[in-house]
Amino acid sequence: MTKRSARGAKTLADVGESALIQRIARRAGRTPGRDWALRIGDDAAILRPRAGDELVFSTDAFVEGSHFRFGREPARTIGRRAMVANLSDLAAMGAEPVGALLSLAAPRRGALATFDALVGGILDEAERFACPLVGGNLTHARAWSLDVTVIGRCRRGGALRRRGLGAEDALYVTGTLGGAALARLVADRTGGALRRVAMPRIEVGRALAAMGGVRACIDLSDGLATDLAHLLEGTGLGAIVDPGALPRPRGFDRGCAALGLDPDRVIAGGGEDYELLFAFRSGRNPSADTRRIGRLAARSGVPISRIGQITGEKGVRGLPARGRGHHF
């Protein structure tokens, strides 16, 4: 990017902070957001919460070199992924998006075109999910980074949580797994650009929260093995997963085979599927529960698969050991 600017393209330093904020505000103002008394373009972010709501907060960072590289995918895709990661956190809480704040760090000599594309990607997703960008901060740094904080709304007491598991609970996932990891592996081997962006499961998350019976929920950002371990952390419980039940995209096993990869390992280790993994209470009438979840899946148009269950015994059976893991 600095190379382009050296060849004469506009840099952020050429434009200046106020004008950069105006560029964001102009487009951000198009996303509706009736809860906000003030937003960017104005001077502060002021929210008027609705009675009976509770608000949930989540924050996630995308740092150049750690979470993305400009050569690997278009800047607009990077912006979209940063926003999707945050919206997915709201989905896992069963929350409706209310708004977002963006803290953007960029080199002084960074290209204006890169800035516009990153912010454009964030605003693409913000508009798609009616989650207005209401404020933030611009600063200079050696590397680019996008730090998004999202605010969501739930009925009081109605947020889905990570903790509340019981032995015998059934384990479910939405959608299919491993597609994002396989796309990254293919791009790495072929040198092709990544353009794939997952779909945060906002509507399914809200429907699950409204239905009741979900005892724990997490979004699959780091891969099934790692995120299932997060769900089990500190509970003293374990899980059995049925590898044959792991839902995979069409052509996935063939694609893995072509690269000489074990599909279960790609699913267990891969990240950024942004599907929801949840545990459903083991009720007195399991087949009625299965039917309710089936109806929810049919209504939302998102498949939901039972992949195993929680056990009283620690450890996870049926999944290859964790691939990629924690950030440190």
Next chain:
Amino acid sequence: MTKRSARGAKTLADVGESALIQRIARRAGRTPGRDWALRIGDDAAILRPRAGDELVFSTDAFVEGSHFRFGREPARTIGRRAMVANLSDLAAMGAEPVGALLSLAAPRRGALATFDALVGGILDEAERFACPLVGGNLTHARAWSLDVTVIGRCRRGGALRRRGLGAEDALYVTGTLGGAALARLVADRTGGALRRVAMPRIEVGRALAAMGGVRACIDLSDGLATDLAHLLEGTGLGAIVDPGALPRPRGFDRGCAALGLDPDRVIAGGGEDYELLFAFRSGRNPSADTRRIGRLAARSGVPISRIGQITGEKGVRGLPARGRGHHF
């Protein structure tokens, strides 16, 4: 810092993400925060807003190399400054702190001692202002950075704003100006460590919001010249400042003289005073207004000085041209 870890001190990679979050959660849990149904240590940040409140949001980033250098000041001071910058934004809105989120990026081989000191500094200020750290994100990056988002509460419609200026409004500042800039200049010349941390004017901000009559307010983070320009931006108005009325710390002019500096220029250009600059409506009874502000100052124990007034004519008279300015 990496040198120390090479000599055998513990690094973040040695400790791992979960244990690092536990270290933060353990201490963060000590700050009271009755509005929160869930906080870190638990799995999400869930706020139960009080009826009739509005919530304000602000975010500010501190990036290694741009906003701080480890050799220049202790890591704990850096953490405190990052939190103070955010609390000061709440002060400028007349808001009471409700909570904060921290997005921390750090090198994998960063020293655990540095992490503890940075987080410790943030939590020092969080405790001092009853602003619990309720959530956030940890990630790795080449440089350290602290991205704090704060949430504050105001009576509905009661937040102080930046915009609302009228010609003839009186301009006031709290406290004294230039002290932070002079301390930095002294440290730069002597190579001494910086330990100075400003006091965000939370109580005065809330009292000003409750009193009414304040038409615009901003905190002095970038220096009087730059922040006054922010206040005037887009209004078509200007200001006259009386240099003789600029309140300065004891010994300030002598200190500037010793370094061969013009005190007015240090005040105009220096940043991080975190005092409040506000415009008060030009009422029918200016001397009654002056008395009310005097009483507020006496009650809060913070001096408030009238330094000039807003004018119908664009531009700022009475201040040296801007020193340091915008971030880009």
